[in-house]
Amino acid sequence: MSVSRPSAVQVGNQIRWRDGLHIIVGIFGGLVRLRDVVGQDVEVLVGTLLSDPTFQVVTGGDPRIPLAPAGLIDDLPEEAVTRARWWEEHIVEVLRGYGIDAEPEQEPRPEYDPHTTSLRQRELAKVAELAELGQPVALSTFQRLRHKYAARGL
Structure with a gap:
């Protein structure tokens, strides 16, 4: 349930x-x-x-x-939890415009502002950003992870 x-x-x-x-x-x-x-x-x-x-x-x-x-993630290896939280930070930024640890008054970066960009534009911006950081990911993979996060959380 x-x-x-x-x-x-x-x-x-x-x-x-x-x-x-x-x-x-x-x-x-x-x-x-x-x-x-x-x-x-x-x-x-x-x-x-x-x-x-x-x-x-x-x-x-x-x-x-x-x-x-x-406690679901408590039994996972530390490396897996670290990686899941890394993905969570990126997914949350795409969903709401700023990361989990952002200050309440912090404004979203322009490419992630949900008031001025579509979800697709934010996803594309994140995929491009991750590629620049040396962490390339396909748009379809990012979308699959985002959908799973929206359905089940971390």
């Missing part, structure tokens, strides 16, 4: 919670990882976050991505 994230809790959301602004940088099982404006991370249970009267979504996040089972 596939578990979906509640629509109010998506990676990339900027939220107001308790005494400050945070960005949702990860969702793992029933935990949400938040990063505050000074870069400090905290994990909180999804139910705790959603039931807190101070919780408010300020900006939208990525398209809904199903949750992976808790």
Whole structure:
């Protein structure tokens, strides 16, 4: 059975919670990882976050991505996890315009701005960028990875 994230809790959301602004940088099982404006991370249970009267979504996040089972990547070799997170960073930049570790106020690079470029243009820009970095990938391969990420998450 596939578990979906509640629509109010998506990676990339900027939220107001308790005494400050945070960005949702990860969702793992029933935990949400938040990063505050000074870069400090905290994990909180999804139910705790959603039931807190101070919780408010300020900006939208990525398209809904199903949750992976808790601890799914924990048993993988470190090299595989590192590579998966590397791909995730590139895929997320194509989807929302900036990477996972971007500051909340950071503007997307022009070639990845979802407000001015199509998804296809962003994909082509990423494929070209990866080739320049010595990591060539076919557009169809990148699209397949993006679709898998959108369907199953990391």
